[in-house]
Amino acid sequence: MTTPVVLLGAGGHAKVVIELIRAEGAYEVAALLDADTTPRQVLGLPVIGDDDRLEELRRQGLTHAFVALGGNALRLKVARKAQALGFTLVNAISPAAAVSPTARLGVGVAVMAGAVINAEARVDDLAIVNTGARIDHDCILGESCHVAPGAALAGCVEVGRLAFLGVGTAAIPGVRIGEAATVGAGACVVKDIPPGVLALGTPARIVRTLDVREEQK
Ligand code: JB2
Secondary structure, three states: OOEEEEEEOOOHHHHHHHHHHHHHOOEEEEEEEOOOOOOOEEOOEEEEEOHHHHHHHHHOOOOEEEEOOOOHHHHHHHHHHHHHOOOEEOOEEOOOOEEOOOOEEOOOOEEOOOOEEOOOOEEOOOOEEOOOOEEOOOOEEOOOOEEOOOOEEOOOOEEOOOOEEOOOOEEOOOOEEOOOOEEOOOOEEOOOEOOOEEEEOOOOEEEEEOOOOOOOO
16 A cells, blocks of 8 residues: 655656656655646646645645755755655665665655665755765764765765755765855765855865855756
């Protein structure tokens, strides 16, 4: 018996999440809600409206949701709305990911195929560990952060909430990446990155401070 789940978001990230949920088999996507309500299907599932329909779906008895939006701040905002309406956030963990039994995962977390999460790592609510990302022992991934495909974090790295590490980012043991910081694709982080900055290159250097309104992907 599978539990129906509402998916918030119907873009590229949602496609990946739908297939994760199908592969896991514990949940079944019952409906897609998206800001763009143009009638369409995503992987055979209809978009039935926008987030304003959440309340009605909750009244109809749906209890579980997943926020499949890549933007970190947006994912957090929409998740809070769903939780306030009484939805339980589920995780979407690929059966092809290797998650240590001693790792601790929050709720609303996405872990894509090929990702590795090692011993006693902590992955907070709404984090994305994308395809093939490697998170070594004792790392801490903050709320609604996103570690993009192929990133490699050595042991004890801390990623702040809402931070984004681009494709192929590397980080040496124990470095801390601040809240809402963005590390550009392919950068190598060898010392702490403060909150709210864009850092690029190898070794990663701060390029500028990010505007708080800049949406991170
Ligand atoms: O408030 C919202 C909202 N705002 C935009 N609520 C809901 N339910 N949906 C919202 N959207 C919708 O998010 C847009 O109408 C659009 O359909 C979708 C974003 O789609 P897109 O493909 O641009 O991005 P994504 O968030 O699905 O995926 C991004 O992040 C992933 C992690 C992309 O950068 C992907 O390439 C990446 N893998």
